Amino acid sequence: MAAITAVGEAPLAAPARRPRGMQAGRRRRLNAFRYVVFTFFALFFLLPLLAMLRFSFEGSTLGTWSASAWSQIVSYQGPPPLLSAVEITLELGVLTSVVTLALLVPTMIWIRLRVQWISPAVEFLCLLPLTIPAISLVVGLAPVYNKIRHYELSALMLFFAYVILALPYAYRALAAGLNSMDVKTLAEAARSLGARWFTVMFRVIAPNMWQAILNALLLSAALALGEFTIAYTLLYVNLQVELYSIDRNTPNASVIFSTSLAALIFVFILLLIVSYAGRRRRRGMR
Amino acid sequence: MAVNVQTGARPVRAGRRLRLPNWLGTTPFLAYVAIFLLLPTGIIVVDAFRTPAGGLNLSSLKILFGSAERSYFTGSLELCLISSALGAVLGAMLAYAIASGNPDGTVRRLYIAVSGVLAQFGGVTLAFAFVVLIGPVGLLIHASWFYTFPWGIAVIYTYFQVPLMVLVFLPAIDGVKAQWREASDSLGASTWQYWRYVGGPLLAPAFFGAALLLFANALSAFATVVAWENQIAYIVPQQIYVAINSEVGLSNVNQADVLALGMIIMVAIIMTGYALLQRRAARWLR
Numbered sequence: 001m002a003a004i005t006a007v008g009e010a011p012l013a014a015p016a017r018r019p020r021g022m023q024a025g026r027r028r029r030l031n032a033f034r035y036v037v038f039t040f041f042a043l044f045f046l047l048p049l050l051a052m053l054r055f056s057f058e059g060s061t062l063g064t065w066s067a068s069a070w071s072q073i074v075s076y077q078g079p080p081p082l083l084s085a086v087e088i089t090l091e092l093g094v095l096t097s098v099v100t101l102a103l104l105v106p107t108m109i110w111i112r113l114r115v116q117w118i119s120p121a122v123e124f125l126c127l128l129p130l131t132i133p134a135i136s137l138v139v140g141l142a143p144v145y146n147k148i149r150h151y152e153l154s155a156l157m158l159f160f161a162y163v164i165l166a167l168p169y170a171y172r173a174l175a176a177g178l179n180s181m182d183v184k185t186l187a188e189a190a191r192s193l194g195a196r197w198f199t200v201m202f203r204v205i206a207p208n209m210w211q212a213i214l215n216a217l218l219l220s221a222a223l224a225l226g227e228f229t230i231a232y233t234l235l236y237v238n239l240q241v242e243l244y245s246i247d248r249n250t251p252n253a254s255v256i257f258s259t260s261l262a263a264l265i266f267v268f269i270l271l272l273i274v275s276y277a278g279r280r281r282r283r284g285m286r
Numbered sequence: 287m288a289v290n291v292q293t294g295a296r297p298v299r300a301g302r303r304l305r306l307p308n309w310l311g312t313t314p315f316l317a318y319v320a321i322f323l324l325l326p327t328g329i330i331v332v333d334a335f336r337t338p339a340g341g342l343n344l345s346s347l348k349i350l351f352g353s354a355e356r357s358y359f360t361g362s363l364e365l366c367l368i369s370s371a372l373g374a375v376l377g378a379m380l381a382y383a384i385a386s387g388n389p390d391g392t393v394r395r396l397y398i399a400v401s402g403v404l405a406q407f408g409g410v411t412l413a414f415a416f417v418v419l420i421g422p423v424g425l426l427i428h429a430s431w432f433y434t435f436p437w438g439i440a441v442i443y444t445y446f447q448v449p450l451m452v453l454v455f456l457p458a459i460d461g462v463k464a465q466w467r468e469a470s471d472s473l474g475a476s477t478w479q480y481w482r483y484v485g486g487p488l489l490a491p492a493f494f495g496a497a498l499l500l501f502a503n504a505l506s507a508f509a510t511v512v513a514w515e516n517q518i519a520y521i522v523p524q525q526i527y528v529a530i531n532s533e534v535g536l537s538n539v540n541q542a543d544v545l546a547l548g549m550i551i552m553v554a555i556i557m558t559g560y561a562l563l564q565r566r567a568a569r570w571l572r
Contacts, residue, residue: 026477030386033383034383034386034387037379037380037383038383038393038397041376041380041397041448044445044448045400045404045445045449047419047426048412048415048416048418048419048445049415051415051418051419051424051425051426052411052414052415052418054418054425055418055425103314103315103318104315106311107311107312107314107315110308110311110312111311111312114308114311115308115309115311115312118309118312122312122315125316125319125323128323129323130557131502131550131553131554131557132323132327132550132553133505133506133508133523133549133550133553134506134508135506135508135523135526135527135546135549136330136526136546136547136549136550137323137326137327137546138530139326139329139330139526139530139542139543139546140325140326140327140328140329140330140543140546141322141326142530143326143329144321144322144325144326144329160322161322163318163322164319164322164323167319167323222406223406226406226408226409228409228410228508228509228512229508229509229523232509232512232527233527233530233531235531240409240410240411240509243410243411243414244410244512244513247410247414247513248516256414257414257418260410260411260414260415263411264407264411267403267406268403271399271402271403271406272399272403274402
């Protein structure tokens with residue numbers, strides 16, 4: 001009995017070992033179930049994307065093939081021109097991720113080092129946006145944005161709201177990074193060697209959590225790139241709003257499919273980097 | 287007295303400078319959150335209780351129980367129930383199929399990475415994809431029910447609910463130990479008995495917790511439903527949009543605030559339930 005437990009608890013091998021102990025019949029049935037499920041969901045996930053791909057190559061008449069929709073990504077004149085919406089969305093992505101990091105990284109490290117007691121409150125505030133749907137938050141943001149519009153009309157101002165939406169994801173990524181090292185010891189070592197608090201934060205702690213910082217950066221950027229609700233409700237035009245209005249105004253505009261796919265592939269790559277970086281970190285800890 | 291003790295314990299080097307309390311380091315973060323998260327939330331709450339005359343009372347909450355508003359909430363509940371039930375059951379099947387395979391295998395990696403991306407893939411693009419797959423110009427089928435509420439939109443929502451379920455529920459299934467199955471086998475239990483008396487009860491809190499998360503997720507979604515149907519308001523987020531952006535109907539200026547507050551309260555209750563169930567699930571599944 002003890003031997004079985006010991007073997008079963010070898011951390012990596014446990015799930016892989018499971019099928020070996022089964023009777024052949026049950027294992028065959030399980031495999032059949034798995035293949036059916038995997039095939040079904042592969043189709044379920046792929047078919048809508050393939051349908052979009054087909055329509056992005058739709059020619060001027062139904063049923064013909066043409067690559068013009070892909071070249072229209074840069075040349076579509078709107079109104080409003082598509083390229084300007086792409087530009088503003090990319091800028092929003094950069095602005096959102098940079099501001100989120102500038103706000104969170106120093107604060108979270110400082111809390112870890114000097115003001116532990118405030119930590120639960122900050123965690124609560126960071127996770128709070130998860131319980132406030134964007135469509136509700138925007139109701140309260142509308143008066144705030146009316147004030148902002150007095151000074152600046154640009155859609156770039158959306159980053160103020162996007163940082164709030166990004167807080168929970170960035171916070172979790174950064175907290176995972178901070179938890180994976182011994183902040184106290186590192187800080188004490190650096191301080192005893194004469195480092196100032198600034199040096200401790202930016203030259204000792206931050207470089208040790210660069211993967212978490214990269215994750216937080218990409219997650220906030222991905223969020224800003226795909227945002228629709230707040231921009232649309234506050235009557236700003238970003239990429240998603242632009243695609244929506246092209247869809248409303250121009251029937252059968254295949255440019256919306258090529259642009260959607262391009263945006264999707266871009267975000268896909270960002271998030272794949274996140275999952276890859278996360279996997280490497282877990283590997284390193286084993 | 288307390289002040290004396292504190293300064294005495296500080297390093298000499300810093301003694302000359304003006305001592306600022308440590309929590310001041312968190313003020314940039316707190317100020318930002320106060321303006322763009324707490325202030326908007328406060329505006330919603332206060333305005334929800336404000337009467338057209340300017341006073342504060344509970345009468346405007348009666349809006350929540352008006353027949354039109356009730357129908358938006360019923361619509362939201364229907365859609366969230368169907369899409370989260372579909373998402374939870376299908377997602378749990380997929381998660382089980384993934385978990386019963388090789389923990390370092392390609393299929394598992396692929397499905398987890400894809401789930402991470404597709405769980406975020408809502409927005410207008412998703413509606414476009416389903417329009418060209420099963421909509422009026424559908425490549426696969428021409429579904430007559432595509433524009434009927436709630437089934438048409440619920441099928442679209444399932445596309446991001448299933449991957450989310452996989453991400454949330456997979457750790458719970460991974461936590462099911464092979465020894466539990468071996469123990470129930472060696473006591474002569476059938477597969478059905480194992481799931482009925484061992485596996486099912488152990489996974490139930492995690493399953494229902496994940497289903498609640500899916501429910502909250504569907505409740506907050508807005509972009510997809512707008513791109514699917516922008517003429518008729520079926521669910522609360524659509525009506526919030528209408529209420530914010532319509533100049534007419536001054537008698538119910540705070541309809542948006544009341545509906546937004548109702549949404550926040552619903553999501554807060556659901557997320558509390560989720561947190562409680564997660565804690566219950568963590569008891570066995572480590």
